[in-house]
Amino acid sequence: MDFFLQQFVNAVALGGTYALLALGLAIVFSIMGLINFAHGELMTISGYALFFCGLAGLPFLAAAPLAVLAAVVAALLMERIAFRPVRNASGATMLVTSFAVAIILQTLFQNLIAARPRPVALPDALTRTVEIGGFLVGVNKIAAIVVAFAMMAVLNLFLKRTATGIAMRAAAQDFAVARLMGVKADRVIAGAFALSGLLAGVAAVLWVSQRASVDPFMGFVPVLKAFIASILGGLGSLTGAVAGGMALGFIEIFLTAYLPPEWQEFKEPIGLALVIAVLLMRPNGLLPAANVGTEKV
Amino acid sequence: MTVLEVEGLEVAYGAVVAVRGVDLAVAAGEAVALVGANGAGKSSTLNAVVGLAPATAGRIRFKGDEIRGVPTERLVRRGLTLSPEGRRVFPGLTVEENLVVGGYARRRAAARTAAEMYSLFPILAERRRQLAGTLSGGQQQMLAIARALMSGPELLLLDEPSLGLAPQIVEQIFDLVATLRGRGVTMLLVEQNVAMALDVVDRAYVMAQGRIVGSGTAAELRASDLVAAAYLGAH
Numbered sequence: 001m002d003f004f005l006q007q008f009v010n011a012v013a014l015g016g017t018y019a020l021l022a023l024g025l026a027i028v029f030s031i032m033g034l035i036n037f038a039h040g041e042l043m044t045i046s047g048y049a050l051f052f053c054g055l056a057g058l059p060f061l062a063a064a065p066l067a068v069l070a071a072v073v074a075a076l077l078m079e080r081i082a083f084r085p086v087r088n089a090s091g092a093t094m095l096v097t098s099f100a101v102a103i104i105l106q107t108l109f110q111n112l113i114a115a116r117p118r119p120v121a122l123p124d125a126l127t128r129t130v131e132i133g134g135f136l137v138g139v140n141k142i143a144a145i146v147v148a149f150a151m152m153a154v155l156n157l158f159l160k161r162t163a164t165g166i167a168m169r170a171a172a173q174d175f176a177v178a179r180l181m182g183v184k185a186d187r188v189i190a191g192a193f194a195l196s197g198l199l200a201g202v203a204a205v206l207w208v209s210q211r212a213s214v215d216p217f218m219g220f221v222p223v224l225k226a227f228i229a230s231i232l233g234g235l236g237s238l239t240g241a242v243a244g245g246m247a248l249g250f251i252e253i254f255l256t257a258y259l260p261p262e263w264q265e266f267k268e269p270i271g272l273a274l275v276i277a278v279l280l281m282r283p284n285g286l287l288p289a290a291n292v293g294t295e296k297v
Numbered sequence: 298m299t300v301l302e303v304e305g306l307e308v309a310y311g312a313v314v315a316v317r318g319v320d321l322a323v324a325a326g327e328a329v330a331l332v333g334a335n336g337a338g339k340s341s342t343l344n345a346v347v348g349l350a351p352a353t354a355g356r357i358r359f360k361g362d363e364i365r366g367v368p369t370e371r372l373v374r375r376g377l378t379l380s381p382e383g384r385r386v387f388p389g390l391t392v393e394e395n396l397v398v399g400g401y402a403r404r405r406a407a408a409r410t411a412a413e414m415y416s417l418f419p420i421l422a423e424r425r426r427q428l429a430g431t432l433s434g435g436q437q438q439m440l441a442i443a444r445a446l447m448s449g450p451e452l453l454l455l456d457e458p459s460l461g462l463a464p465q466i467v468e469q470i471f472d473l474v475a476t477l478r479g480r481g482v483t484m485l486l487v488e489q490n491v492a493m494a495l496d497v498v499d500r501a502y503v504m505a506q507g508r509i510v511g512s513g514t515a516a517e518l519r520a521s522d523l524v525a526a527a528y529l530g531a532h
Contacts, residue, residue: 163397163404166390170398173387176349180381182373182402182448289389 002135007257013141013210015249016148020203021226022233022241023155024196030172030236030289031192032087034094035227038078038101040219042197044109046071046204047214051118060123060209068201075197079190087189102220109216117215120208144206151202152242155195159238168192172236225252232275234285243286248275298325299361300452300483301346301377306355308341308507315341317507319355323452323485328478330486330494330515333504334528339487340382342504343454347372347379359452373402376451382460382487384441388430392421395429395440399447407447414443417476435466442473446482453477455486459493471497491524503527 021039028036049070053063082101086093126143129136159165171178171188179185200219207222208214225248230236233244251274255267263270278286301323308316316338323329331339344350346357348369357365359377372378387395396414400407415422418439424432429440438458445453458474459467467490475497478484488494495501495515502512503523511523518524 163401163407166394166397167401169394170387170390173389174385176369177381177385177387178398179368179370180347180349180373180379181398181444182370183398184370185368 003257005135006137007253009137009141009145011250011253012246013144013148013206013249014253015246016145017203017206017245018222018226018229018248019242019245020148020151020199020206021223022229022245023152023238024199024203025223025226025230026233026236026238026241027168027192027199028196029230030238031168031175032083032094032189033091034083034098035091035235036078036083036196037095037098037223037227038082038105039098039196039200039226040221040223041102041105041109042071042074042078042200043204043207043219043222044105044214044216045074046201047120047208047218048109048113048118050120050205050208051214054121060121060126064205067205068198071201071204072194072197075193075200076190079193083193084186084189106216106220113216115216117213119213122209122212126209140209143209147202147206151199155199155238158195164191228272228275232278232285234288237285237287237289240285240287240289247278247286251275299323300325300359301485302356302358303342303346304356304358306342306345306357307353308338308345308350309353310351314353315350315507316345319504319507319509321502321509321512323483325451325483326481327500328474328482328484328486328498330488330491330498330501331504332488332491332494332501332524332527335489337504337527338507339504340456341507343379343456343485343487346454347377349379373448373450376449377454378445378448378450378452379454380441380445380456380458382456384434384437386429386432386437386440386444389428391426391428392432392440393425395444396421396447399444402448406449410447410449414446417446418443433466434462435469438462438466438470439473442477446477451483453482453484455484457487457489459488459490467493491518491528495519 025036025039028034046067049067050063053066078101082097083094086097126140128139130139159169167178167183168188168191171183226245229244229248230241232247233240251271255271259267299322303319303321306316306319307314319342331342333339341350345352348367352365356363359375364372387398396411397407400410420436421440421443429437432440458470462470471493474486478497486494486498495518498515500514501518502509505527510527
């Protein structure tokens, strides 16, 4: 039972991080129809920001907000430099652009920083474990869970209670009519990227706090997972992104925990098979967006 | 004072010319209709005025300023709002949220304007927390008009408000248009339903095959066979 609870905590921690990443992908996708594969590089930028802040002697807690800020700025620059020129192009053009941005950034990280992983010093507090109700839990896991859920709550408030958040949701449903109402296209799209950068930055801090290192491809795998999570949840749906992220976190952790050792090397294909099985039953995902298939911009 | 002045407007989608040389004007306080058969170019004309359809030639002046080429999102701040064809409420937003977006360009006055809308449309007040996509067609049309009014427009462009609604509801919508006119809202109304449109406007233009083929006061047009000819394809 203890083992189960421990794995449960691990699954929520990992699922929460996937959910944040999937939310970032979903926000940009719902507004401009772009699946941003360079989202992972926002994470990596955040990771390197943590690394450089550490070199400069900044404590982790002070470095974390700067690292998140770095991802927000990087996301805004990405939009301005790479995606604005192709905004009205086809989905395929935007997708290829995002791959190009990702590969260019990965190459820059490899050549300008280092090809090998760089260590990030974590505060002692994060590496400890605490005993809750008779079983041991890592402080970093608790922090990841608390931060992920707090972020989701803040995002939810922003999207539901502020005029800007409501305007962004309106633009995701019918961009032309939102513009008729005076919602500025440039601002909404930049806002979507800023939010996705914020979410990627927070996810990066959580990710690094579990692994204590950063490398040029740090963001690649988690964002690939987040992409699968957002498809699983329903592409473009925010609640779906959270559901998909959590589901994927649980699949991954519980397969690792309960598959017999000789099956462990097949855990990824088994996990993906489960995802495919869900999609066969629910082709639009667990909680699809209301406006699947409607026209964008 | 002339609020809207369109001269020699041409709208083309690639090689397809939808509107050819349209001239029209709307003065402050006036309610004007643009009528004609399906495909006559009425909606294209309205969409070109707000920058949602490509105006390939001509002039569009709003309160004396040229607005051809001005981005759609800036027009609402100048006082020009379109309630689009097919209502296009934001289905996944509540009634209240739809109004928030409608008032986005002047957020400071939004709360007061929303209260006015709820008194003008009591049904929307009742359903304020309901998702707009779950409203009936007539209610969605009321919401679309209320949303457009949230920006406090000096000219309201109404595109086919009666489209696809049951006859009873159509009457309600036209009553509403008449009420708005009574309140001094300047309007340019695009309609296929000529008889009802002529009852609620001061003047009308008749369109056929992308051109204005006639115009006059509501009474003049009712007496002439111009409208019937436009619908039967005599042009």
